[in-house]
Amino acid sequence: MNPYDESAPATPTGPPAAGGRIVGGAADGEDQAVEAALRPKDLGEFVGQERVREQLDLVLRAARARGGVADHVLLSGAPGLGKTTLSMIIAAEMGAPIRITSGPAIQHAGDLAAILSSLTEGEVLFLDEIHRMSRPAEEMLYMAMEDFRVDVVVGKGPGATAIPLELPPFTLVGATTRAGLLPPPLRDRFGFTGHMEFYAPAELERVVHRSARLLDVGIAGEGAAEIAGRSRGTPRIANRLLRRVRDYAQVKADGVVTREIAAQALDVYEVDGRGLDRLDRAVLTALLKLFAGGPVGLSTLAVAVGEERETVEEVAEPFLVREGLLARTPRGRVATPAAWQHLGLVPPPQAVPGGGRQGLFEG
Numbered sequence: 532m533n534p535y536d537e538s539a540p541a542t543p544t545g546p547p548a549a550g551g552r553i554v555g556g557a558a559d560g561e562d563q564a565v566e567a568a569l570r571p572k573d574l575g576e577f578v579g580q581e582r583v584r585e586q587l588d589l590v591l592r593a594a595r596a597r598g599g600v601a602d603h604v605l606l607s608g609a610p611g612l613g614k615t616t617l618s619m620i621i622a623a624e625m626g627a628p629i630r631i632t633s634g635p636a637i638q639h640a641g642d643l644a645a646i647l648s649s650l651t652e653g654e655v656l657f658l659d660e661i662h663r664m665s666r667p668a669e670e671m672l673y674m675a676m677e678d679f680r681v682d683v684v685v686g687k688g689p690g691a692t693a694i695p696l697e698l699p700p701f702t703l704v705g706a707t708t709r710a711g712l713l714p715p716p717l718r719d720r721f722g723f724t725g726h727m728e729f730y731a732p733a734e735l736e737r738v739v740h741r742s743a744r745l746l747d748v749g750i751a752g753e754g755a756a757e758i759a760g761r762s763r764g765t766p767r768i769a770n771r772l773l774r775r776v777r778d779y780a781q782v783k784a785d786g787v788v789t790r791e792i793a794a795q796a797l798d799v800y801e802v803d804g805r806g807l808d809r810l811d812r813a814v815l816t817a818l819l820k821l822f823a824g825g826p827v828g829l830s831t832l833a834v835a836v837g838e839e840r841e842t843v844e845e846v847a848e849p850f851l852v853r854e855g856l857l858a859r860t861p862r863g864r865v866a867t868p869a870a871w872q873h874l875g876l877v878p879p880p881q882a883v884p885g886g887g888r889q890g891l892f893e894g
């Protein structure tokens with residue numbers, strides 16, 4: 532195919548990209564409904580993340596041996612990698628109840644004080660998106676984490692008084708997609724920090740097999756491998772793709788997920804062999820076909836695919852960069868040799884990988 536062919540069909544533009552993406556990392560309504568059934572219940576069932584699992588196992592065993600509560604735990608990593616699941620496992624392994632809330636839900640220090648003061652001894656408090664808590668709540672949390680105490684301010688102005696309130700010892704499990712955004716005083720108060728990595732295909736295959744068993748879906752080894760390879764390193768996406776493939780297998784075949792059935796089903800949902808969806812491919816296609824692989828400015832690229840700048844930058848690009856298909860350079864976006872290869876196109880002779888060529892199309 533000639534990359535300069537102007538008669539090529541117009542680059543397809545995706546639906547509103549961030550919401551409802553089958554390959555999106557964040558949970559949608561259906562995910563929430565079925566995830567409870569698919570969550571591993573203990574560390575032994577939790578697939579992958581060997582390092583974090585091993586370290587956490589030590590932290591929890593030691594706490595149990597001491598008969599005390601576990602140190603506060605910070606889990607960082609992209610959405611859908613298992614932070615909530617791991618927090619529930621921590622509670623289960625400690626034989627403790629768990630309370631789940633999130634940073635954006637705690638806008639006032641009083642909201643946090645209400646939660647903290649109602650915890651029972653040893654309870655696990657899971658605080659998702661901890662980097663999005665309000666500043667006053669964050670400051671209250673410092674003292675609560677360190678001294679199991681908060682000062683509740685009663686009244687306003689000169690007459691305001693701080694009433695100290697003792698808290699039962701508890702374990703805070705904070706989760707964040709961006710550990711770098713946490714203020715150091717907060718980060719330092721966690722006894723253990725685990726960074727969750729994207730999963731290897733073989734690990735995702737195990738996740739798919741396990742979920743298929745729980746959902747009572749017949750699946751061949753190669754069927755699981757096909758789904759795993761398109762799941763962008765993320766168990767949540769693997770589970771979601773499995774559900775869509777199961778539908779297809781039931782409607783179009785005998786219900787068993789083979790490699791062919793998985794591939795056909797995911798082609799219908801426009802998730803390609805490497806996990807790129809329609810938006811990802813639209814961005815890449817425009818970059819290659821319209822701008823000869825770049826460099827091209829983000830705004831120009833966004834106009835070319837009919838999307839908002841932010842959608843291209845925040846929704847499509849991170850995965851393309853991670854996959855080594857696109858590079859962000861000071862002079863604009865540049866396709867890598869792997870991008871040409873993935874779309875089956877031949878780079879023009881003067882295109883130098885890494886953006887060494889004078890940009891004709893910068894926006």
Ligand SMILES: Nc1ncnc2c1ncn2[C@@H]1O[C@H](COP(=O)(O)OP(=O)(O)OP(=O)(O)O)[C@@H](O)[C@H]1O
Nearest residue numbers: 566569570577578610611612613614615616766767
């Ligand atoms: N290591 C794992 N083994 C098996 N299944 C997993 C694993 N990690 C996650 N899952 C599955 O993936 C789904 C999403 O996991 P979870 O909700 O824990 O992700 P998360 O990191 O908390 O996401 P978010 O940041 O959006 O809250 C769950 O249904 C869980 O069953």
